[in-house]
Amino acid sequence: MKRRDFINWVGLGWLASSLPIAIAACSTQTTASGDWQNVGTTAELDKTGQLLVENSPVGSVLLVGTSKSGNLIAVNPTCSHKGCTVAWEAANKKFACPCHGAEYGVDGTVQKGPATKPLKTYAAKIEGNSVAVKPS
Numbered sequence: 001m002k003r004r005d006f007i008n009w010v011g012l013g014w015l016a017s018s019l020p021i022a023i024a025a026c027s028t029q030t031t032a033s034g035d036w037q038n039v040g041t042t043a044e045l046d047k048t049g050q051l052l053v054e055n056s057p058v059g060s061v062l063l064v065g066t067s068k069s070g071n072l073i074a075v076n077p078t079c080s081h082k083g084c085t086v087a088w089e090a091a092n093k094k095f096a097c098p099c100h101g102a103e104y105g106v107d108g109t110v111q112k113g114p115a116t117k118p119l120k121t122y123a124a125k126i127e128g129n130s131v132a133v134k135p136s
């Protein structure tokens with residue numbers, strides 16, 4: 001084997017073995033346990049009882065609850081009708097779309113049209129001072 005071929009061969013091997021490590025290092029928001037994604041802190045959530053993260057690695061997330069309530073609700077707030085962002089109505093315990101009036105229950109199911117498909121939901125948990133979600 002020529003010296004140049006050997007160097008190319010070793011270089012390619014190094015690159016191939018380093019790539020997974022480089023990819024893993026880039027995904028800093030992944031938590032240690034599985035595919036949970038950190039989407040904010042408990043301080044941010046507790047400020048208003050809601051946390052909207054529009055560009056998380058798992059998509060848009062609207063979390064409702066507080067770190068002490070122990071009953072977190074997490075949905076993708078993108079309305080299934082035409083894509084507006086739904087808002088949480090705490091008094092009525094539902095998500096309402098400002099565009100055409102669709103309404104969704106706490107589990108994302110449609111309560112009122114024109115939407116016909118439910119909101120996507122996430123499992124949510126508190127881990128230390130972080131709030132994490134994972135597609136459910």
Ligand code: FES
Nearest residue numbers: 079081082097100
């Ligand atoms: S986009 Fe939400 S009801 Fe039309």
